[in-house]
Amino acid sequence: MDKPLNVNRLRTHFSLIKLIAWTCIFLGLILFFSLHYPHSSPSNRLKYLEDSDWKYQILNSGRPKSRNGFRVLVTGAAGFVGMHVSTALRQRGDGVVGLDNFNGYYEKSLKRAREDLLKSKDVFIVEGDINDGVLLTKLFKLVKFTHVMHLAAQAGVRYAMKNPGSYVHSNIGGFVSLLEVCKLMNPQPAIVWASSSSVYGLNKKVPFSEIDRTDNPSSLYAATKKAGEAIAHTYNHIHGLSITGLRFFTVYGPWGRPDMAYFFFTRDILKGKQISVFEGLNGFTVSRDFTYIDDIVKGCLGALDTATKSTGSGGVKKGPAQLRVYNLGNTSPVPVSKLVNILEKLLKVKANKVVSPMPANGDVLFTHANISLARRELGYKPTTDLQSGLKKFVAWYLDYYKPSGKKSSV
Numbered sequence: 001m002d003k004p005l006n007v008n009r010l011r012t013h014f015s016l017i018k019l020i021a022w023t024c025i026f027l028g029l030i031l032f033f034s035l036h037y038p039h040s041s042p043s044n045r046l047k048y049l050e051d052s053d054w055k056y057q058i059l060n061s062g063r064p065k066s067r068n069g070f071r072v073l074v075t076g077a078a079g080f081v082g083m084h085v086s087t088a089l090r091q092r093g094d095g096v097v098g099l100d101n102f103n104g105y106y107e108k109s110l111k112r113a114r115e116d117l118l119k120s121k122d123v124f125i126v127e128g129d130i131n132d133g134v135l136l137t138k139l140f141k142l143v144k145f146t147h148v149m150h151l152a153a154q155a156g157v158r159y160a161m162k163n164p165g166s167y168v169h170s171n172i173g174g175f176v177s178l179l180e181v182c183k184l185m186n187p188q189p190a191i192v193w194a195s196s197s198s199v200y201g202l203n204k205k206v207p208f209s210e211i212d213r214t215d216n217p218s219s220l221y222a223a224t225k226k227a228g229e230a231i232a233h234t235y236n237h238i239h240g241l242s243i244t245g246l247r248f249f250t251v252y253g254p255w256g257r258p259d260m261a262y263f264f265f266t267r268d269i270l271k272g273k274q275i276s277v278f279e280g281l282n283g284f285t286v287s288r289d290f291t292y293i294d295d296i297v298k299g300c301l302g303a304l305d306t307a308t309k310s311t312g313s314g315g316v317k318k319g320p321a322q323l324r325v326y327n328l329g330n331t332s333p334v335p336v337s338k339l340v341n342i343l344e345k346l347l348k349v350k351a352n353k354v355v356s357p358m359p360a361n362g363d364v365l366f367t368h369a370n371i372s373l374a375r376r377e378l379g380y381k382p383t384t385d386l387q388s389g390l391k392k393f394v395a396w397y398l399d400y401y402k403p404s405g406k407k408s409s410v
Contacts, residue, residue: 047184054126056143057079058097061124062143066093070304073145073189075178076152077125079329080257081194081248081296082115085149088297089165089304097143098125098143099136100152105159105166106258113400124323130174136181145185147304150178150193156259157198160220171224175231183239189308192303195245195325196224196231197289197367207370210247210325218364226296229325230321236323240312244303244322249329249369253293254396261336262390265343266397268352277337278358280365287333287360292384292392302378329369342387346394 004153059237062071072089077098078081083275090094090248102307111395115125128135130152138143154170177195182189200208203218217223253263268275311319358365374380 002295023406027158035081037253050338055126057301058126058139058142058285059152062091062095062145063120064095067092068096070146071095071097071143072147072149072304073097073099073139073143074149075130075153076150076194077118077326078102078111078114079116079151079155080253080301081116081251082149082151082295083255084253084293084297085151085300086118086123087121089149089302090118092301094172095143097145099130099139100125101129102127105156108277108365110255110258111307117255123248131169131177133177133181136178140181140185145189147183147307148178148189148191148193148264149300149304150191150233153194154224155257157219157221165222167220167224171221172227172231175228178232179239181239182310183235183241183312183315186242186293186313188239188312190242190244190307190310191232191234192244192300192307193228193244195247196222196225197247197249197327197329197369198228199226199247199365201364201368203225206261206366207331207368208275208327209370210327210373232324236321238317239315240310240317240319240320240321242308242310243324244307245325246299246303247325247327247369248296248393249289249291249327249367251291251293251296253393256293256393260361262339262343262393263397265340266347266394267350269343269347272352274352274354275340276356277340277353278356278360284365285335285337287335287368288339289329289331289333290339290365290386291328291330291382291388292389293368295330295382295384296328299374299378299380302374302380306378324377326374326378327369327371327378328380329367329371329375330373330386331369332385333366333368334386339386339390342390343394346391 028305063069071154072094074082074086076097078100086096086098102108112210131228152174179384182191198219199214199222200212201222203212205212214226214302217226218275229245232245235241252260256263258264265275280286308322311321340351371380
């Protein structure tokens with residue numbers, strides 16, 4: 001009877017060692033890369049801190065319109081998912097303050113247009129870096145945030161091969177900076193943050209489940225998100241922060257990211273440019289569990305609504321705190337070739353496509369979400385199929401980039 005118990009203890013021991021190792025390695029990388037990626041400039045920070053109009057806009061934006069509304073800090077609010085989540089929160093009566101550094105990973109004009117849209121919804125975005133602890137602390141002093149929706153990140157799998165430091169700076173360093181401020185608050189906010197389906201890496205078991213192994217990342221982006229989950233465990237365990245991670249599966253829709261295939265396929269098809277459709281060995285079709293933005297937003301709000309309070313105070317844990325992770329996908333993987341066929345019909349233009357071997361850039365051949373846990377605990381039920389979702393995206397794209405309107409800079 002003792003042998004199984006000893007084996008379990010040994011497994012637990014090695015699991016803890018692995019968790020600690022992951023955390024130490026990436027915290028070390030944070031220190032290294034922080035020398036190359038400075039925080040928000042002191043002049044901008046002081047301007048913010050001393051500007052009474054700035055304070056008023058934050059207080060007004062962070063004030064709930066409903067009696068029991070949340071006060072939510074949304075990082076990455078000018079991003080694709082961030083804009084949609086901020087809009088949904090404000091529309092239902094929550095107080096929302098955004099934070100975004102408006103970096104140049106893709107066209108800034110699109111981010112500014114999202115900012116304008118949020119302004120019309122009475123949501124103010126602070127321009128700043130999540131690594132700026134002074135700025136974060138000031139925001140928490142102005143608004144007693146009940147929740148944090150952490151969506152700020154350096155996105156994209158392929159870009160990591162060009163600029164690896166940006167991933168460590170944003171996805172690890174930024175997350176730690178945010179958690180450091182959150183742990184000291186009294187009361188501490190509950191935190192929901194964006195992990196990624198990329199953490200499943202080279203996993204071949206489908207559909208991907210939250211209990212599957214995630215220690216074989218195929219890209220630096222995936223590795224930073226895996227590190228984020230380990231860091232979340234650490235801050236939950238030591239400081240009592242209530243933390244929920246959401247593994248998004250290929251989110252698409254209006255106001256999306258220009259670096260995503262559905263977006264640049266649309267652009268290039270309309271321009272008559274050649275597009276590459278990748279395939280794996282033996283003609284294996286690349287497939288994705290495409291998930292429409294409105295379904296993702298519902299999952300995000302469900303996570304916020306079911307998050308329990310953090311249990312710490314001033315950095316000291318008072319009792320066990322909630323720690324969760326969920327898949328948010330559509331459960332219906334679609335070949336990328338079919339995505340192209342749908343776009344051709346919607347755009348009424350034949351694509352100039354070429355089938356090519358998938359390059360070794362960190363991407364995986366397929367993704368497929370098991371969402372039974374999110375369905376059971378968050379009430380998550382995706383309802384939008386790819387045909388319907390792409391129809392809405394194309395309508396937005398044609399309107400946004402029409403000749404008399406905004407121009408694409410990508």
